[in-house]
Amino acid sequence: MESIWLIPLLPGIGAAINGLVGIRFFGKRLAGVLASFMMGWALWLSLVAFWELLGDEDRFHQVTVASWIPPIPLDTVDGIGSFSVDWSFTLDPLSAMMLLIVTGIGFLIHIYSIGYIEHEPRGGVARFFCYLNLFCFFMLTLVLGSNFLVMFVGWEGVGLCSYLLIGYWYQKKSASDAGKKAFIVNRIGDWGFVLGVFLVFFTFGTLDFRAVAEAASHMPVETAAVGFGVISAICLFLFIGATGKSAQIPLYVWLPDAMEGPTPVSALIHAATMVTAGVYMVCRNAVLFTHAPMVMEVVAIVGVLTALVAATIGLVQTDIKRVLAYSTVSQLGYMFLATGVGAFGAAAFHLMTHAFFKALLFLGSGSVIHGMNEEQDMRRMGGLRQYMPVTALTMAIGAVAIAGIPPFSGFFSKDEILFRTYLHHGVFVPDKVLWGLGVVTAMLTAFYMFRLINMTFFGAYRGPAWGHGAEDHGHDEDGHGHAWHGPHESPRWMTIPLVVLAVGAMLAGFVGVPIAFEAVWPWTATIEHFLHPSFVAEGAHAAEEAHHMSLLGELGLMAFSVLIALGGIWFAYRNYVERPEAAERLAESLAGPHRVLTNKYYVDELYDATVVRGTMGSAGGLWTVDRQVVDGAVNGTGWTTIAASWVSHVLDKYVVDGLVNLTAWLCGEASYAFRRAQTGLIQNYAFVTLLGVFAFVTWFLVAR
Numbered sequence: 001m002e003s004i005w006l007i008p009l010l011p012g013i014g015a016a017i018n019g020l021v022g023i024r025f026f027g028k029r030l031a032g033v034l035a036s037f038m039m040g041w042a043l044w045l046s047l048v049a050f051w052e053l054l055g056d057e058d059r060f061h062q063v064t065v066a067s068w069i070p071p072i073p074l075d076t077v078d079g080i081g082s083f084s085v086d087w088s089f090t091l092d093p094l095s096a097m098m099l100l101i102v103t104g105i106g107f108l109i110h111i112y113s114i115g116y117i118e119h120e121p122r123g124g125v126a127r128f129f130c131y132l133n134l135f136c137f138f139m140l141t142l143v144l145g146s147n148f149l150v151m152f153v154g155w156e157g158v159g160l161c162s163y164l165l166i167g168y169w170y171q172k173k174s175a176s177d178a179g180k181k182a183f184i185v186n187r188i189g190d191w192g193f194v195l196g197v198f199l200v201f202f203t204f205g206t207l208d209f210r211a212v213a214e215a216a217s218h219m220p221v222e223t224a225a226v227g228f229g230v231i232s233a234i235c236l237f238l239f240i241g242a243t244g245k246s247a248q249i250p251l252y253v254w255l256p257d258a259m260e261g262p263t264p265v266s267a268l269i270h271a272a273t274m275v276t277a278g279v280y281m282v283c284r285n286a287v288l289f290t291h292a293p294m295v296m297e298v299v300a301i302v303g304v305l306t307a308l309v310a311a312t313i314g315l316v317q318t319d320i321k322r323v324l325a326y327s328t329v330s331q332l333g334y335m336f337l338a339t340g341v342g343a344f345g346a347a348a349f350h351l352m353t354h355a356f357f358k359a360l361l362f363l364g365s366g367s368v369i370h371g372m373n374e375e376q377d378m379r380r381m382g383g384l385r386q387y388m389p390v391t392a393l394t395m396a397i398g399a400v401a402i403a404g405i406p407p408f409s410g411f412f413s414k415d416e417i418l419f420r421t422y423l424h425h426g427v428f429v430p431d432k433v434l435w436g437l438g439v440v441t442a443m444l445t446a447f448y449m450f451r452l453i454n455m456t457f458f459g460a461y462r463g464p465a466w467g468h469g470a471e472d473h474g475h476d477e478d479g480h481g482h483a484w485h486g487p488h489e490s491p492r493w494m495t496i497p498l499v500v501l502a503v504g505a506m507l508a509g510f511v512g513v514p515i516a517f518e519a520v521w522p523w524t525a526t527i528e529h530f531l532h533p534s535f536v537a538e539g540a541h542a543a544e545e546a547h548h549m550s551l552l553g554e555l556g557l558m559a560f561s562v563l564i565a566l567g568g569i570w571f572a573y574r575n576y577v578e579r580p581e582a583a584e585r586l587a588e589s590l591a592g593p594h595r596v597l598t599n600k601y602y603v604d605e606l607y608d609a610t611v612v613r614g615t616m617g618s619a620g621g622l623w624t625v626d627r628q629v630v631d632g633a634v635n636g637t638g639w640t641t642i643a644a645s646w647v648s649h650v651l652d653k654y655v656v657d658g659l660v661n662l663t664a665w666l667c668g669e670a671s672y673a674f675r676r677a678q679t680g681l682i683q684n685y686a687f688v689t690l691l692g693v694f695a696f697v698t699w700f701l702v703a704r
Contacts, residue, residue, distance in 0.1 A: 004049050004089050005065050007042050007099060008140035011106075014038030015133035022126035031122075032114035035129035039110045039136060043103035050096045059533050060210075062146050064088040069149075074201070081205040090146035090209070094348060094534035097527075098143040098280060101355045105271055106136045108497040112363050113264040115493030116370060128168060132268065135161035139273040143280060148197045148207040151281070155193065155245065158274045159186045165269070166261040178257040185254040189244015196237030203230050210538060213287040217537035221291050224427060232292040238285060239299055246278030246332050248306045253604055255329055259321040263366030266321060270328040271359035276351050279335045286344045286535035297427040300340025304437045307333030309601070311444035315451070316587075316597045319376050320365045323452050327402065328358060330441060334417055337438060343420035344535045345528030349512045350413035352527070356508050357401035357410055360501035364395035367490040367498065368456060372463060378452065383461040387487035390495045392457040394502040399453050401505040403446035403565045409509030414442065415558055416514060416528075422557060423549065439564055446568030454576035463487065516554045 014035050022031045053059055069085040091099075110132060117128055138161060142154025160183075167179025201207055204215045222229040242248070247255035255275065259266055269275060282289060282299070289296055307330045314326035331354050338347035369376055371388050385392035401408035404415065422435040466486040489495065512527040549557075575583040587594045596602070677688075 007045050010038045010042045011133040012137035015130045018126045019130035023123045028125040031126040031129045035133045036110040039107040043107045046099040046103045061091045076205045085149045088146040089144040093531045105359045109264050109268050112497040115491045131164045165265040166258045175260040178260040182254040186244045189241045192237045192240025199234045213537045232295050235292040235295040242278030247329050256325040267359045267362035271355045282339045283344045296340050303333045303336030307441045311441045314448040338417040341424035345531050346416040349527050353409035353413040356504035357398040360398040367391040371488045378455040380463045381456045382459045385457040388489040394498040397502045399449040412509035412512045443564045443568045446565040447572045450569045450572035458577050
């Protein structure tokens with residue numbers, strides 16, 4: 001565990017080597033193998049650290065790498081405090097789980113990328129793997145950071161790397177625009193995160209997570225009766241940061257556009273790294289949030305509304321990656337719903353299962369796109385299971401998992417979230433409303449995921465023709481100058497990670513089997529018990545929410561959620577396999593709602609009309625004020641100074657210098673008269689002297 005600092009360092013070294021050397025000298029395969037090797041090494045160290053943590057009684061270990069910021073006197077609520085930060089990492093159950101997710105899923109995505117990105121230019125491949133390694137370096141820094149400031153370095157780093165990866169094809173305007181959109185929207189959320197960090201230090205005098213949790217545990221819970229206090233303000237600011245990073249209402253709009261990046265990027269951002277950072281941050285500060293129940297209710301409401309809105313938009317999307325993008329937004333909403341009702345363990349559990357099946361689905365969609373000559377429109381697919389059986393089977397497993405069908409992983413984590421939501425007593429909303437919205441979202445999830453599966457792999461083939469006899473000769477080449485011979489299975493570099501992830505999507509849920517099955521499964525709620533110390537202050541015991549429900553009632557809720565999911569699957573099969581024309585008739589009969597959903601509730605247009613144009617208009621107005629008023633004042637001052645200097649020059653030249661020159665001239669002219677008296681002859685001087693004496697004597701005599 002003393003070597004956990006190496007875990008983020010290894011992909012950082014890989015990024016440096018590929019970025020500084022690989023772009024010029026490495027071949028495509030070498031760049032990918034190097035990046036994958038670094039991630040594999042980091043995965044091995046993560047497994048070793050996880051194993052050692054299991055044998056640690058405290059299940060907490062902190063490593064200080066270096067002293068980062070020396071003590072600085074800063075104001076706190078208790079007076080002047082000492083602000084100092086160490087570059088330190090913490091290994092506890094929550095960070096250990098995240099290490100395995102980031103390094104494990106990240107390693108598989110790196111392996112997959114070797115086959116996916118092989119058509120790019122040599123230098124572009126090295127640049128791509130440099131960005132991937134750098135992304136993992138910052139994400140690992142984020143999850144291992146023992147204080148807010150180290151986390152913030154990773155937080156901002158993944159934001160930067162998302163910009164680089166989403167805009168990897170920078171020649172493509174839509175990709176560069178999507179990268180800028182992700183970067184700017186995340187900066188809006190980061191504003192809230194930074195304010196929260198400032199307020200944390202001002203309130204507690206420290207930024208260390210454990211010290212903050214310890215101090216907060218001794219403060220009163222800010223219920224509605226107590227009022228909205230400083231802890232509630234901190235949590236609200238932190239949640240604003242989480243809405244940006246984890247794409248929640250109103251800052252979710254960047255995530256669907258992130259599909260402009262390569263598919264491995266989508267899988268890395270959506271499954272294992274960036275978008276889960278907000279959920280991780282809330283779970284890391286569970287003690288703070290449990291002392292702010294009003295903010296937790298806001299978190300739950302925003303989460304369930306995000307889940308529902310994103311699921312409804314996903315119903316009508318035709319781009320295979322955009323369906324998965326809105327699915328990610330929806331599933332993140334589920335995770336925030338769990339944190340909002342106090343089920344932090346369930347949220348982390350769903351984060352883990354989601355990493356498996358969402359990475360599987362994204363990489364599977366990339367395999368489909370690869371085999372379909374870069375085609376992403378599901379309306380131009382169909383019947384692909386006969387051409388790419390491995391991709392079809394693994395993606396079907398991922399779809400069953402996300403739909404919540406037992407015994408696949410998504411069932412266990414999603415059922416736990418719905419169960420804990422059912423038991424929750426709302427502060428602002430009536431009981432069971434959040435649960436009802438969650439159930440509706442579960443049904444929609446099952447429908448749109450199997451709509452994707454059915455439109456892609458079942459029915460008749462609707463894609464472009466191929467071969468010499470094909471009418472559509474524009475598709476005879478694959479976009480890279482190579483002949484395209486129709487849909488085909490992807491190479492093993494791509495299919496082996498799919499198989500591994502499919503196994504994870506099937507089995508990962510068994511670490512969190514509900515307590516209702518304790519008679520047949522001895523290790524119930526294992527993951528929640530394992531994660532428990534990360535959600536309480538040091539030495540404290542969690543105030544677990546009591547399960548006031550009979551075994552029969554709990555099993556009934558499970559059965560109901562499964563039936564709802566099966567209903568969504570059946571409806572998708574009926575409308576897209578048995579009677580595909582029914583889906584078209586339904587869309588025509590509901591043209592208005594269908595148009596609204598197709599245009600994503602016009603949220604982008606609303607933001608463009610208000611925020612974007614308002615900002616641009618304000619910027620234009622400020623530019624006008626700057627040009628006319630500020631620059632006018634500066635330029636006016638300049639011209640006034642020039643005019644004053646000209647007047648000063650005239651006065652100096654013609655008045656001051658004139659008087660001086662006139663005096664000199666007068667003196668010069670007068671000198672001619674005086675020079676005439678200076679003859680140099682003694683007799684003249686004697687004569688003048690005699691005249692003077694005569695004049696004096698005369699004046700003296702007359703005056704007398």
